[in-house]
Amino acid sequence: MRKSYVKNNIKPNEFDALIRITVEMSKYLYPYIREILKSKENFEENSVIWNDFNKRFIELIKERFNMDSMRVKKLLNQTENDEVIVKYLLALSFCISNQGYQKLKNFLYDF
Amino acid sequence: MQNKLSFHQSSVSLEIIGLPDYSNNENKDQISIISQWKLTIFDKPLIEGKIEHLVPIMNAFYIYSNLLIKNEIPLFESKLIDIKADNLYIHNIVLKSSKPNVKPLIIKIGNSLLSDTINCFDQLNESPKVRIKKLDVPNNISKKLRFGLNKKVKLFNIIFPPFIAICSLILFSSSFIYFYNPFENINKNELINPE
Numbered sequence: 001m002r003k004s005y006v007k008n009n010i011k012p013n014e015f016d017a018l019i020r021i022t023v024e025m026s027k028y029l030y031p032y033i034r035e036i037l038k039s040k041e042n043f044e045e046n047s048v049i050w051n052d053f054n055k056r057f058i059e060l061i062k063e064r065f066n067m068d069s070m071r072v073k074k075l076l077n078q079t080e081n082d083e084v085i086v087k088y089l090l091a092l093s094f095c096i097s098n099q100g101y102q103k104l105k106n107f108l109y110d111f
Numbered sequence: 112m113q114n115k116l117s118f119h120q121s122s123v124s125l126e127i128i129g130l131p132d133y134s135n136n137e138n139k140d141q142i143s144i145i146s147q148w149k150l151t152i153f154d155k156p157l158i159e160g161k162i163e164h165l166v167p168i169m170n171a172f173y174i175y176s177n178l179l180i181k182n183e184i185p186l187f188e189s190k191l192i193d194i195k196a197d198n199l200y201i202h203n204i205v206l207k208s209s210k211p212n213v214k215p216l217i218i219k220i221g222n223s224l225l226s227d228t229i230n231c232f233d234q235l236n237e238s239p240k241v242r243i244k245k246l247d248v249p250n251n252i253s254k255k256l257r258f259g260l261n262k263k264v265k266l267f268n269i270i271f272p273p274f275i276a277i278c279s280l281i282l283f284s285s286s287f288i289y290f291y292n293p294f295e296n297i298n299k300n301e302l303i304n305p306e
Contacts, residue, residue: 041221093226097233110181
């Protein structure tokens, strides 16, 4: 999915390390993740945070991902990507405990 | 005197009240015999109950949150609690009383409050000061899958090297078929000119 001409498969220890980093980052960013989720719940009253996040999410995908891929195109589809983004944010917000690493790993196997 | 422990996460707090089990030589501040618990969600009615209600309610929240992430129908139903999704952002919790003629309590919470509640339960699960029947939360997703993945990797590592070795042997030896064999030619010539 990434914009790269080299196809490198991720090694298991690199995959584990990435999960650990993600869990630590989500612990740190939990208040922000929570506010983004809350903004989507009360979209009519407080849409600014969600719109900012969504805009930046799309910008980053356009910048770093392969736009020819169908999966990437789906991520950019405004009508479909709300559900995907909410699920990703929820998964991150459920994994901020000490056992978050194992939880996130299980979620990733199920995605 | 009863011990009181609180777990907080943003708009949700969970309070556990109980006593240590002195017969097990536990510390004064430990809670092993839970007499009461209270789950306070900001701007929502208070949820409280006995120990036998706490574990099923925690379980319900964990199962529901897993269903929500796993793209399955987010619906949990039991005698004590029902949780279902109104839409992707709002969840309906129906708490049924064990007493007759008491109407069920209906609470609507958003994703932010749902994640706060799950994190409060996680804190309780991980707390060394409270002893409850610990929930196997992170491992509740198919052991079969994890086992299957390990097995696949191991099987691949065992089968792949000899398979490559045999293939390369066949390829290498098959190239000899096309080489010129001088002995065969001498024998043929002898058969043609038997002098």
